[in-house]
Amino acid sequence: MTITSGVRRTAPTDRPVRRLPRARATWVQGSDVVAVAAFVCVVTLGLWWQHGGVDVLLGGGVSTLSGIGQLSGLVAALAALGGLVLTSRPRLIERRYGQDQLLAAHRWFGIVTVLAVVVHAITDTWAWGAATGGSIVTGLVDLLANQAWMVAATVGTMIIVIIGLSSWRRLRRLMPYETWYFVHLTGYLAVLLGFGHQLTLGTDFMGDPLAFWWWSGLFIVTVLVVTWARLGDLLRSLTRRFHVTAVSREANGIGSLHLSGPGLRRLRVSGGQYFGVRALTPHLWWQSHPLSLSAAPTTAGLRFTIKELGEDSTRLLQLAPGTRVILEGPYGVFTADRAMGAPVVLVAGGVGISPIRAVLEDCGPHQRPVVIVRVRDLDDAAHRIELERLVASRDGSLHILTGRRQWFARHDPFAPETLRAWIPDIADRHVFVCGPASLEAAVAKGVRRAGVPTAHIHHERFGV
Amino acid sequence: MAGLARRLAPAAALGGLAIVIVGVADPAIAGRGEATATGTTATSSGSSGSSGVAAAESPAAAESCDTADAVTGPSVQTRWGPVQVAATIANGELCEVHATVWPDGDNRSAMISQYAIPELDAMASQQGVAFDAISGATYTSEAYRESLQQLLDSL
Numbered sequence: 001m002t003i004t005s006g007v008r009r010t011a012p013t014d015r016p017v018r019r020l021p022r023a024r025a026t027w028v029q030g031s032d033v034v035a036v037a038a039f040v041c042v043v044t045l046g047l048w049w050q051h052g053g054v055d056v057l058l059g060g061g062v063s064t065l066s067g068i069g070q071l072s073g074l075v076a077a078l079a080a081l082g083g084l085v086l087t088s089r090p091r092l093i094e095r096r097y098g099q100d101q102l103l104a105a106h107r108w109f110g111i112v113t114v115l116a117v118v119v120h121a122i123t124d125t126w127a128w129g130a131a132t133g134g135s136i137v138t139g140l141v142d143l144l145a146n147q148a149w150m151v152a153a154t155v156g157t158m159i160i161v162i163i164g165l166s167s168w169r170r171l172r173r174l175m176p177y178e179t180w181y182f183v184h185l186t187g188y189l190a191v192l193l194g195f196g197h198q199l200t201l202g203t204d205f206m207g208d209p210l211a212f213w214w215w216s217g218l219f220i221v222t223v224l225v226v227t228w229a230r231l232g233d234l235l236r237s238l239t240r241r242f243h244v245t246a247v248s249r250e251a252n253g254i255g256s257l258h259l260s261g262p263g264l265r266r267l268r269v270s271g272g273q274y275f276g277v278r279a280l281t282p283h284l285w286w287q288s289h290p291l292s293l294s295a296a297p298t299t300a301g302l303r304f305t306i307k308e309l310g311e312d313s314t315r316l317l318q319l320a321p322g323t324r325v326i327l328e329g330p331y332g333v334f335t336a337d338r339a340m341g342a343p344v345v346l347v348a349g350g351v352g353i354s355p356i357r358a359v360l361e362d363c364g365p366h367q368r369p370v371v372i373v374r375v376r377d378l379d380d381a382a383h384r385i386e387l388e389r390l391v392a393s394r395d396g397s398l399h400i401l402t403g404r405r406q407w408f409a410r411h412d413p414f415a416p417e418t419l420r421a422w423i424p425d426i427a428d429r430h431v432f433v434c435g436p437a438s439l440e441a442a443v444a445k446g447v448r449r450a451g452v453p454t455a456h457i458h459h460e461r462f463g464v
Numbered sequence: 465m466a467g468l469a470r471r472l473a474p475a476a477a478l479g480g481l482a483i484v485i486v487g488v489a490d491p492a493i494a495g496r497g498e499a500t501a502t503g504t505t506a507t508s509s510g511s512s513g514s515s516g517v518a519a520a521e522s523p524a525a526a527e528s529c530d531t532a533d534a535v536t537g538p539s540v541q542t543r544w545g546p547v548q549v550a551a552t553i554a555n556g557e558l559c560e561v562h563a564t565v566w567p568d569g570d571n572r573s574a575m576i577s578q579y580a581i582p583e584l585d586a587m588a589s590q591q592g593v594a595f596d597a598i599s600g601a602t603y604t605s606e607a608y609r610e611s612l613q614q615l616l617d618s619l
Contacts, residue, residue: 052602059600062579066572067600131575148492155482162478178468182475189479196492203572286468 020297022270022337022362023330026095033093037082040218044074047211051204062130069124070203076116077198080160080191081222083109088229089331098333100461107167114164117194121157149196156193163187178287195219237276237328240266244279244323245301250382253308254351255317256294259325260301269297270335271358272432272460276328277304279319287312288328292460294354294383296361302327305354305382334460336362339430342456343367345423347443349374349435355460356434357383360390369396370423372413374439377402414446427451433459529559537615539565540607544573547607549588551615561588561612567604576601584608592616 048071057067086106089099097105122136129139143150165171166183198215199205205212240263248256257277276288289312294305308314319325336344336359344367348356353373363369371391375381381400391398399422401413412418419426431452433443440459447457487493532554539548545567552559562585568574580601587595593613597605 055602056576056600059598063576063600066575070572128575131578144489146491149490151490152486152492155485159478159482176471178471179474182472183478184475186475186479186482189482193482193486200492201572283467 017298017300021268023268026092028092028096047204048074062127065123066127069120069127072116072120076113076120079109079112079116081218083113084222084226088226090225090229094331099331114160117157117160148200152193153197156190159186159190233328237326242325242327244319244321244325246321247317247319250305252379254382255306257304257306257316258301264299269330271296271362272334272355273330273332275330278326280324284315292355293358295358307351332460334458338458343429345370345429345431347372347433349439352434353382357387359432363394365394369394371398373400375402414442416446416450419446419450430456529554532559535615537611540610542567542603542607544603547604547611549608549611558592561585580604588612
């Protein structure tokens with residue numbers, strides 16, 4: 001590693017460099033989350049059933065239409081609230097699932113919300129029109145002109161559809177991340193706009209005070225959870241002070257950002273976790289970059305390794321020492337403690353080398369880590385010397401696979417026979433994979449067939 | 465900063481437009497809240513939460529059962545509001561039945577009553593209490609039958 005700018009500052013010399021404490025485990029189990037979700041769904045559907053929802057649904061004609069509208073409305077609202085809770089990533093839940101899984105689930109909740117809202121809007125407007133002897137158009141006109149909160153609900157529906165379209169991968173690729181992100185934030189507004197008509201027109205909540213409070217309670221709890229989680233993260237990131245200490249070059253188009261500051265004192269973080277990194281310069285302050293630690297965090301500072309993919313990541317590697325940086329997080333559950341002390345295989349591809357290196361540093365000698373790095377050529381392998389040193393001190397081994405993708409297509413290094421010959425005890429190991437989706441898929445398939453249980457395969461996916 | 469403004473613009477336009485449209489056009493905010501309580505779809509003029517009361521009698525019924533007076537049944541409570549029927553009876557024969565009160569306190573009830581009540585009136589006038597409950601309006605149908613049954617019993 002060569003220092004290209006600045007001086008790497010270390011902690012005051014009279015204090016030894018210590019590793020920062022690791023991220024705390026959460027008491028929340030997967031079964032807790034499923035139980036809460038099931039409780040909410042069962043109570044809501046129970047109220048619907050008790051209010052004669054089944055009769056309405058099976059009534060035929062306009063009644064069935066209105067029943068579909070009623071049910072899809074409930075589904076849309078529950079999915080929207082669930083999606084908000086997921087994306088607010090409360091720490092108790094995030095420490096169990098990791099931000100990437102929460103956001104992946106958020107995506108599915110979002111898809112359900114969009115589809116259910118569209119079905120709800122069409123069927124209920126149609127039923128409303130038909131019940132008053134008109135069409136879907138006269139129904140819509142009457143709802144908009146005369147019913148409280150129906151303009152709000154209609155506008156909310158449009159926002160949700162726009163958010164859904166903008167998140168469709170083909171369209172999303174066409175716009176900068178932040179454009180998509182800011183549009184996505186209007187989803188909060190959409191959910192609030194939809195709330196009014198649920199109470200003024202929702203049969204389930206009109207005649208029954210218990211149902212009314214249950215429904216309002218769901219919204220209130222969601223608002224509290226989202227506010228608590230987001231505000232907590234914001235306050236934490238604003239009160240922890242960090243600054244750039246140095247920028248260094250690692251390999252072809254790959255550099256590292258070194259941070260330090262008083263904020264380190266209150267940080268708990270494990271190798272393999274990542275932060276939303278925001279550099280406070282006039283051009284960059286509004287962008288948050290998800291960056292993984294590439295070394296164990298110590299009292300001397302944090303290190304992030306970045307591949308120069310675009311203008312923004314290049315700018316991060318041009319930051320002057322002393323620049324203030326805001327860190328949000330840490331996030332992620334791609335940490336060595338997931339292996340529970342068992343031996344490990346660590347597989348990295350491309351920029352995935354950084355988190356893998358940080359996880360490796362958290363592994364003990366009894367875990368005899370086998371590290372496999374997949375890069376186009378040797379010059380792309382960041383941290384190679386560090387990896388060799390870390391592996392040697394842990395009774396493990398390092399394998400660097402270089403070559404073109406076409407070659408690997410014919411000679412799969414992750415075929416079960418190859419893996420077993422290479423790592424005889426692979427079935428007893430936990431496998432950590434970080435890299436492009438194609439690599440993750442190939443590794444997961446290979447090691448599973450080589451006898452590694454799915455629960456012992458851990459991966460981290462970058463990008464929201 | 466120009467980069468930020470460019471990326472913020474679509475979301476700001478969307479959010480701003482949404483708030484303006486709702487503020488200007490939504491009956492709940494734009495001062496037309498009164499319209500929401502009665503609802504143009506319901507035939508009643510009752511204020512929020514009360515049940516509609518039909519005013520006029522059918523002239524067709526008066527013709528065929530000229531001399532008969534309308535008798536009103538008791539009000540029967542459902543979870544969505546009371547149901548009450550009135551009937552004209554001549555020589556012990558049922559001439560015509562129509563509901564005078566039905567659930568319309570909330571808009572979905574009003575919507576259901578809108579199609580269920582005329583159908584119930586027609587069926588009850590033809591068949592007395594021996595009509596089938598209307599799907600999707602089970603509570604209203606049962607209460608309708610109950611009110612008519614008690615009316616007939618009281619004669």
